[in-house]
Amino acid sequence: MAAAYLDKLNEQQRSAVEFGIADGAAGPACGPLLIIAGAGSGKTNTLAHRVAHLIVNGADPRRILLMTFSRRAASEMANRVERICKRVLGDNSAVLTDALAWAGTFHGIGARLLRIYSEQIGLTADFTIHDREDSADLMNLARHELGLSKTESRFPTKATCLSIYSRAVNSETPLSEVLRNHYPWVAGWEEQLRRLFAAYVEAKQAQNVLDYDDLLLYWAQMVSDPDLADDIGGRFDHVLVDEYQDTNRLQASVLMALKPGGRGLTVVGDDAQSIYSFRAASVRNILDFPAHFSPVADVITLDRNYRSTQPILAAANGVIDMARERYTKNLWTDRQSAERPKLVTVRDEAGQAGYIVEQVLANREVGIALKQQAVLFRTSSHSGPLEVELTRRNIPFVKFGGLKFLDSAHVKDMLAVLRFAQNPRDRVAGFRLMQMLPGIGPQTAGRILDAIAADPEPLAALAEIPAPPRSGDDWPRFVAVLEGLRTGGDGWPAEIARARLWYEPHLDRIHEDAETRKADLLQLEQIAAGYPSRERFLTELTLDPPQATSDQAGVPLLDEDYLILSTIHSAKGQEWRAVFMLNVVDGCMPSDLGTGSSAEIEEERRLLYVGMTRARDSLALITPQRFFTHGQNPQGDRHVYAARSRFIPATLLQFFEAANWPVVSAVAGERSARQIRVDVAARMRTMWT
């Protein structure tokens, strides 16, 4: 009997959904399947239907592993699957109680598996995870300890060192090759870098901390053991991956080890949307998939686009047609429209902001809610002038891919307290805390951390350490708060209040705007309440920080309408009725930083394609004649005159001039730009509460 949810799918989608699933029997027997197709062809939708179809036909949802590129994408997919299943199986189906427990990102799933198997691989289960900034700090500590930053005056920065390390790990490429291909200007330091990375790795192991790359590395290591691989692979009957074009070598090797023969494996992607090569993603993963599993792999392509109108699709195809290499074919749509995408020339970024605001409001007048509209940009800093203008006009917005709530110093301080309590060998967290205490400099902090790390009970050892001179009352208070967290009397999440009470006096001492920061900390407590344990809270927040206000557990801007601002990278997989793209000029798209090699230029082209294909009904590409280079220009920040992006297929667009659009500075009685910036910051903060 055909299920009603299948009727809406086209023939190719349906064959992908039903692939290998006999009526009522969704065994793990089906071979590897690749769905490769262009933007908006229903790949994600098809994948969700496939998961639902598996469950409806008897697959155990607890034995399905679903990996997407963000936690948000995973939870959206899980909701969709649940809705379909409920319709078929009824609301109370026992199958659904644990629906899709294993949906998440590669890193998130890796962290969970590592905690389960920690003993077998020589980790202790209370390991903490470093985000990029913490990792860079640890790299820096290692640099100092080796004396590299002193003796080698132009040694690469901690961030560059980390990028080099990370690229080598994720692409499984020897250091010398990484340096030659991507960092030729630091190739002279290969020997020192080798020593540095060895010290970095040793430090992580000694401190029981993992960085992002380790989650994949340890996972790969784990499944290289045949017994463990069997055991882990055996947990899952079906493994499905969306956005496969943005996985890296390491992720692919983990996947291949989980399902060596490819049974039960489904991957989905679009080579034309591969935009993460700076994180060592390799489009080869998707292109080589059929050959890897030859002759058993099946490949299904989809050729109909359901998202965009014909003129939008034509313009997007016009961009990607010029690509050097491409596997997926152009799509067709039956969504006719007389409106071609706009190419709007404005005088400068203020004009750009003014134009967008007018259009967004006009769209709202004709019934397109703010939430149905998005402004996309290459780099987070590009939306600054627009944020100012939106704030001035009282238009609510949410920004994806740029909100730095978790990166602010006070939030990181608070998280460091919890992390240090979790794992007192975590040196980056330890340093961060101790240096807040008066009378304790880096050397003393280092000595104390060394002393306690050697003890099997480091926090108990901390209590035995005599108060350092000049540390006054602060030392016993510090010891007491950690003792409280260690013994766990308050329980989770109440213990976070204890940490906050300890921290607040330090805030008062360091920051003038302590009151707003305290509000952030209360906010953090609310977020924490949404997690079952300290460990889950720290892990998930570090791995996949909330990208925007609406991601916040418990504090969504649910029924309020707001405009979406997003980097193109963070807009992956999404769609809006109206899309505006900022700074579609040479220097920005392609970015000056991305024109070093033809491979980089190709990636910039794909980025524009990803952005344009987010639009359903209307698309405007905006080209300011003058724009400000935010730290991208070798000459520093300055205005440059810009030409429209070389990728634009001019004949497929309609041209507009909006050179004299009203701008902020032309408004009588304006508040000063500086005041507006302060207001923007305050507004961003109120959006957290």
Ligand code: ATP
């Ligand atoms: P992207 O490459 O951007 O990730 P995608 O291929 O994953 O896109 P989806 O996001 O799954 O595409 O689908 C794009 C849009 O088309 C969605 O609004 C979806 O609901 C709609 N859609 C997909 N398949 C069908 C169908 N058979 N009938 C009607 N609408 C469909």
Ligand code: MG
């Ligand atoms: Mg998709």
